[in-house]
Amino acid sequence: MRAGVLSVAFLSLGVGSVVGSAIDLALAKGHDILEAASQLIVSEPIPPSSPLLEIDESYFDVESGTKRKLCVLHPKGGEELDDDNFKAAFEHCGNGGIIRLPDANYTIGSPLTTELNNAILDVHGWISFSSDIDHWVAKRVPFEFQNLALAWIIKGTNYVLEGNGKGGIYGNGDVWYNWAKDEGNKYGRPMSFAISDSKNVVVRNWSVIQPQFWASIVIRSENVLYKNYYVNATQYNPEASGHFLNWLQNTDGCDTYKSHNVTFEDMVYQGGDDCLALKPNSSMIRARNVTCFGGTGIAFGSIGQYKGIVDYIDDVEFTDITLLPSSQHLMKNGLYFKSWMGYEIGTPPNGGGGGSGYGRDIKVDGVKMKDVIRPIYLQSDLTYLNDHRGEGHDTGLFHWSNISLSNISGTSALNRVVWLDCSKQTPCKDITFDHVKITPGKDDAPEIHYVCNNVVLGGGDGLDACHPSDSQKEGAEEVKG
């Protein structure tokens, strides 16, 4: 807590005592105030404007039918930073209580880590991240994978982030999109919120508007449900028109990493990158009723980026997925399986390779798509270094198997429909198709409609026409704009 005045209003619900008072204690620690407050018999009502953090020790929570602590936080307003009071609210009520943010904007100026146990964060307004890029980069909290960064880390067990269908995070992404245009994974650009080292988490009716980078990630966590989750990254800079594939880069909806049992239900995404992405060591991942407008689709990966490391994606069931272009961004890929080349060039985030492992037991049933450039795409020689793209063809060490794709319909934007470019070194196995009916948007290169390299298809796998080809027409680099 920073030096200054903290106002605490303490409410007691005892018989015949209505109460409430603001005690202003300069330079005091939160728990001291609480102890002091509990000794006091107070008689004046809370002044409506002064207490920024009201604490009710015995609030009756109708939902749980129990009395628990309630912290109601109000913002300082204007450009003033709310970091200190925000953290204080978690300290007071993050263990067993409810933290309520009424409809207002709360400005957070630096990366922060908070903890919730048996607690609810009830947000009716917006947790808004300041736009001081230099400060955020200088204070950057590193994330181990790809040397990326995090803005807000939430840890704990049994907690809910409730956005009430009209609140959540406002990331001030515009400034980041301008700053990072044409540079993927630019150093220091932070993810809006991370569910980290957590268990039994619900993120509900929650929005992330203008995320700075990836809107969210689940790290080393299990039993996490995102229900009614909305992400929207929109580019407002007029200079961006015509360059829209690059300007909204890295605005992923949510990624999973070293996590088990994560579910996305009733999700809507608009942006310029992965709607959902499964990074190394994601298992038991579910998605139902997810609609993605623009970007690079549903990504299985990237994976296998770290030499000598064994990664996995295991046990995935996705159903009822809709993939559409947005007014700002094409839908570049539909279902995109992406593993790195088999040897290392450069270092992460944009270089690397040589990792192994497996992606298996993946079932995607029920996808509707419109004008997707590469509807079903498996790439096994990934690198983000433009000078080295395609070099590691056929060297990939990551093993894809037992992938079932069913009930997939709609249109592609160009000639490609199915493009499975598996590695000769590590061929794909057991990929099956059932009721896959995607109409190509163009017919001037029918030889690339269905391409299958190093995967046995033809016969019992549900796709009759699929043949090897090394054509790079409409390849990863050819499609611009």
Ligand SMILES: *[C@@H]1O[C@H](CO)[C@@H](O)[C@H](O)[C@H]1NC(C)=O
């Ligand atoms: C929060 O900020 C946004 C954008 O600056 C503004 O449109 C909105 O009215 C503010 N909300 C409140 C409750 O002050």
Ligand SMILES: *[C@@H]1O[C@H](CO)[C@@H](O)[C@H](O)[C@H]1NC(C)=O
């Ligand atoms: C929030 O989510 C719950 C459970 O998913 C749902 O019943 C409720 O209607 C939602 N509330 C709002 C305001 O969206």
Ligand SMILES: *[C@@H]1O[C@H](CO)[C@@H](O)[C@H](O)[C@H]1NC(C)=O
């Ligand atoms: C998976 O997580 C959900 C909560 O999202 C929980 O209800 C369910 O029991 C978990 N399943 C397993 C097998 O752990």
Ligand SMILES: *[C@@H]1O[C@H](CO)[C@@H](O)[C@H](O)[C@H]1NC(C)=O
């Ligand atoms: C995303 O936000 C933009 C700008 O407000 C809006 O035009 C667009 O409809 C939104 N997309 C979705 C899917 O809600």
Ligand SMILES: *[C@@H]1O[C@H](CO)[C@@H](O)[C@H](O)[C@H]1NC(C)=O
């Ligand atoms: C799918 O999700 C959207 C967005 O949350 C929601 O409006 C719609 O009711 C959901 N559909 C079903 C069938 O649950």
Ligand SMILES: *[C@@H]1O[C@H](CO)[C@@H](O)[C@H](O)[C@H]1NC(C)=O
């Ligand atoms: C993923 O799990 C494997 C097997 O347990 C382990 O060897 C590897 O280090 C893990 N990967 C990461 C990125 O932690």
Ligand SMILES: *[C@@H]1O[C@H](CO)[C@@H](O)[C@H](O)[C@H]1NC(C)=O
């Ligand atoms: C293939 O994956 C499915 C889940 O999608 C699983 O039920 C099945 O057992 C797997 N098959 C094999 C042979 O492992």
Ligand SMILES: *[C@@H]1O[C@H](CO)[C@@H](O)[C@H](O)[C@H]1NC(C)=O
């Ligand atoms: C495809 O959809 C139909 C109708 O909804 C369903 O009966 C069938 O099980 C689905 N196919 C697969 C392989 O899941």
